[in-house]
Amino acid sequence: MIPIIDTHQHLWDLQALSLDWVKGNKVMDHSYLMSDYLAASKGTGIEQTVYMEVNVNPECAEDEIKQMSVHCASSDTPMKKIVIAGNPLSSEFDIFLNKHTQNQFIRGLRSVLHVPESKPGHCLQAKFIRGIQELGRKGLLFDICIRPAELPDATKLVTACPETTFVIDHCGNADPHVIKGEKVLGDDYDGSPFWHTAEGWKEDMAALGALPNTFCKISGIVARAQEGWNAETLAPTINHCLDSFGEQRVIFGGDWPVCLFGAQLNQWVAAYREVLSKRSKFFQNKAMFSNAIQLYRLHEY
Secondary structure: OOEEEEEEOHHHHOOOOOOHOOOOOOOOOEEEEHHHHHHOOOOOOEEEEEEEOOOOOOOHHHHHHHHHHHHHOOOOOEEEEEEEEEEOOOHHHHHHHHHHHHOOEEEEEEEOOOOOOOOOOOOOOHHHHHHHHHHOOOOOOEOOOOOOHHHHHHHHHHHHHOOOOEOOHHHHHOOHHHOOOOOOOOOOOOOOOOOOOOOHHHHHHHHOOOOOOEEEEEEOOOOOOOOOHHHHHHHHHHHHHHHHHHOOEEEOOOOHHHHHHHHHHHHHHHHHHHHHOOOOHHHHHHHHHHHHHHHOOEEEE
C-alpha cells in the first residue's frame, strides 16, 4: 500500500479551545482529539499529517498553536507540521509573522475566505496582498479556502504574489455532483457563491493550475457528497484537478472531521486511492506522498 500524507488534519478540544462556528451543529459540536483521529485513520495508510487551523475564536489562536506544536514534538502522533490562522489585514500582522516564523513546525498560514464576513474581493485588498507577499519572503505558504464563485479572485491574488506558494483547498470547494453533471445550476439555486457551473469551475481551476506557484489539495469534496456516492461520483472533480495541476502539484487532504458530513475518513481515502489507481505508480506516489514531503519540508525538523 502506498503511504499517504494527510495535509489537512483538524483537531479541536472544546474543553481547551472555543469555536463559535461549531455551536449547534450535530456533527461538529463536540471534541475531536488525536486519539479519535488515530482510530478514524487506522488501516488507511496515513503515516504523517499536517495540521490545518480550525478558525478558533481569536482569543484561542495562540493556544491552538501551542497545543498543536506539542503534538508535532511528540513521537506518538503522526502530526509533523502546522498551518496556522492569520489575518494579513491586521495592523500587527508583521509582528505576528516575526514571532511565529521562529516555530520550527509552522509551514504556512490560512485566512479563511469562504465565510460570510469575507466578501468578494476581500483577498485583493492591497494590504492583504502585501501580507501574502511577505509570507513568501519568509518561506511560508498560503492556503486558499475560497468560494467557487470567487476563484477568479484567487487567480488574481496568486498572480500578484509570484514568490509565494499557494495551496488551493478542497478542489476550489467544488460540488462533485455539479461537476459530474448530476446537478446543474438552478436546482435549488439561492444565489449562494458556493454554487457554480461545471464549466466555470473547470475553467477557473485550469487557470489556477497554469500558474506555477500553485498546488491543489484534493480534499473537502466528499463533505458535499450526497448519500449513495461512490468513487465515480468524485472522479470527474479529482481528475480535472490532477490534469490541471499535474503530477508534481497535487496533494491529499483528509479534512477530518469535516469529511464526516459525507463519509468516514477511511471511505474517503479508499475513494481517492481508487480514482488514482487509474494513474501510473509514479503519479500515485507523487499525489499521495512525495509532493507533500517536498511542499511541507517534512524531512526538516
